[in-house]
Amino acid sequence: MNERQRSxxxxxxxxxxxxxxxxxxxxxxxxxxRNKPASWWYSISVTYYITPALAIILGACAIFLLCYRSxxxxxxVINVISGILAMGVVIFPCNNPYxxxxxxxxxxxxxxxxxIHSCCAMLLFAFLAYNIGxxxxxxxxxxxxxxxxxxxxxxxxxxGVFVIILVLGVFGVKYPKWIVMVVEAVxxxxxxxxxxxxxxxxxxxxxxxxxxxxxxxxxxxxxD
Numbered sequence: 654m655n656e657r658q659r660s661x662x663x664x665x666x667x668x669x670x671x672x673x674x675x676x677x678x679x680x681x682x683x684x685x686x687r688n689k690p691a692s693w694w695y696s697i698s699v700t701y702y703i704t705p706a707l708a709i710i711l712g713a714c715a716i717f718l719l720c721y722r723s724x725x726x727x728x729x730v731i732n733v734i735s736g737i738l739a740m741g742v743v744i745f746p747c748n749n750p751y752x753x754x755x756x757x758x759x760x761x762x763x764x765x766x767x768x769i770h771s772c773c774a775m776l777l778f779a780f781l782a783y784n785i786g787x788x789x790x791x792x793x794x795x796x797x798x799x800x801x802x803x804x805x806x807x808x809x810x811x812x813g814v815f816v817i818i819l820v821l822g823v824f825g826v827k828y829p830k831w832i833v834m835v836v837e838a839v840x841x842x843x844x845x846x847x848x849x850x851x852x853x854x855x856x857x858x859x860x861x862x863x864x865x866x867x868x869x870x871x872x873x874x875x876x877d
Contacts, residue, residue, distance in 0.1 A: 664720075665849070665852030666848070666849055666852035666853075667717060668714060668717045668718070668848050668852075669845045669846065669848030669851070669854070670849065670854075671713055671714050671845070672714060672841050672842075673841065673842055673845030673846065673849070674845075675697065675706070675707070675710045675711065675841050676837065676838035676841050679706040679710075680694060680697075680834075682703075682705075682706045689703050690750035690751065692750050693750060694831065695830045695834055696747065696837065697838065697841075698742070698746070698747040698774070698833075698837070699747060699749070701749075702746070702750065702751060711739055712740070714736075714739055715740040717736075718732045718733065718736030718739060719732075719736035719737070719740075721736075725791070728784070728788050731780055731783065731784045732784065734780055735781055738773045738774075738776050739773075739777055741770070741777075742773045742777060744758050745757050745759075745767075745770045745773065747770045748763060748767045775812070778808060778812060778840050778844075782812075785801050785808070785844070785848075786801060786804070786805025786806060786809075787805070789805075790802060796857050797850055800847070800857060801851075804844070804847040807843050808840055808843050808844065811839050812840070815832075815833075
């Protein structure tokens with residue numbers, strides 16, 4: 654393994670670790686903040702106003718995605734777009750529990766910032782799911798590809814269910830406010846886990862010899 658390959662694996666592992674740590678650090682950090690509103694834990698995005706964890710960790714993820722370069726152009730493009738969207742989530746905060754009228758780096762009206770934030774977040778997870786399910790699986794390892802597809806399809810299903818819940822909410826169906834936190838946490842954990850597998854921190858790969866033996870065994874069985 655050359656230096657470039659080691660650097661690429663480290664890049665993937667750092668990105669995956671940041672994604673998996675974000676839900677825990679944002680909640681854990683918020684626990685130590687005094688005089689916080691009761692709704693602070695309803696969403697990871699809301700913790701932006703409670704603790705700097707979201708801005709720091711997601712900002713770091715955005716930079717890593719922007720700097721990620723792959724052998725395939727489409728892979729690089731998708732990651733750069735994802736990085737821009739992640740930066741948008743940080744720069745344009747969601748609705749806040751303190752009643753601020755103007756928020757974010759550009760101090761724009763909160764309702765405008767919330768719309769941009771929500772669009773960036775949904776598109777970000779959609780691009781991440783596409784990357785994991787359709788680009789990660791271009792590799793030859795069948796077991797890893799199954800893991801990538803599971804993570805990607807799970808992300809899509811979670812987002813689909815969440816959209817249905819939001820639509821039902823428009824028609825008056827009540828749902829727990831903390832469901833947003835759960836959805837965000839699950840999506841981030843799936844994303845982080847897939848990248849850690851891609852970075853070979855979690856090694857589920859079969860060796861080349863094992864795969865050859867299994868293929869030979871299948872051929873022998875078919876001949877019988």
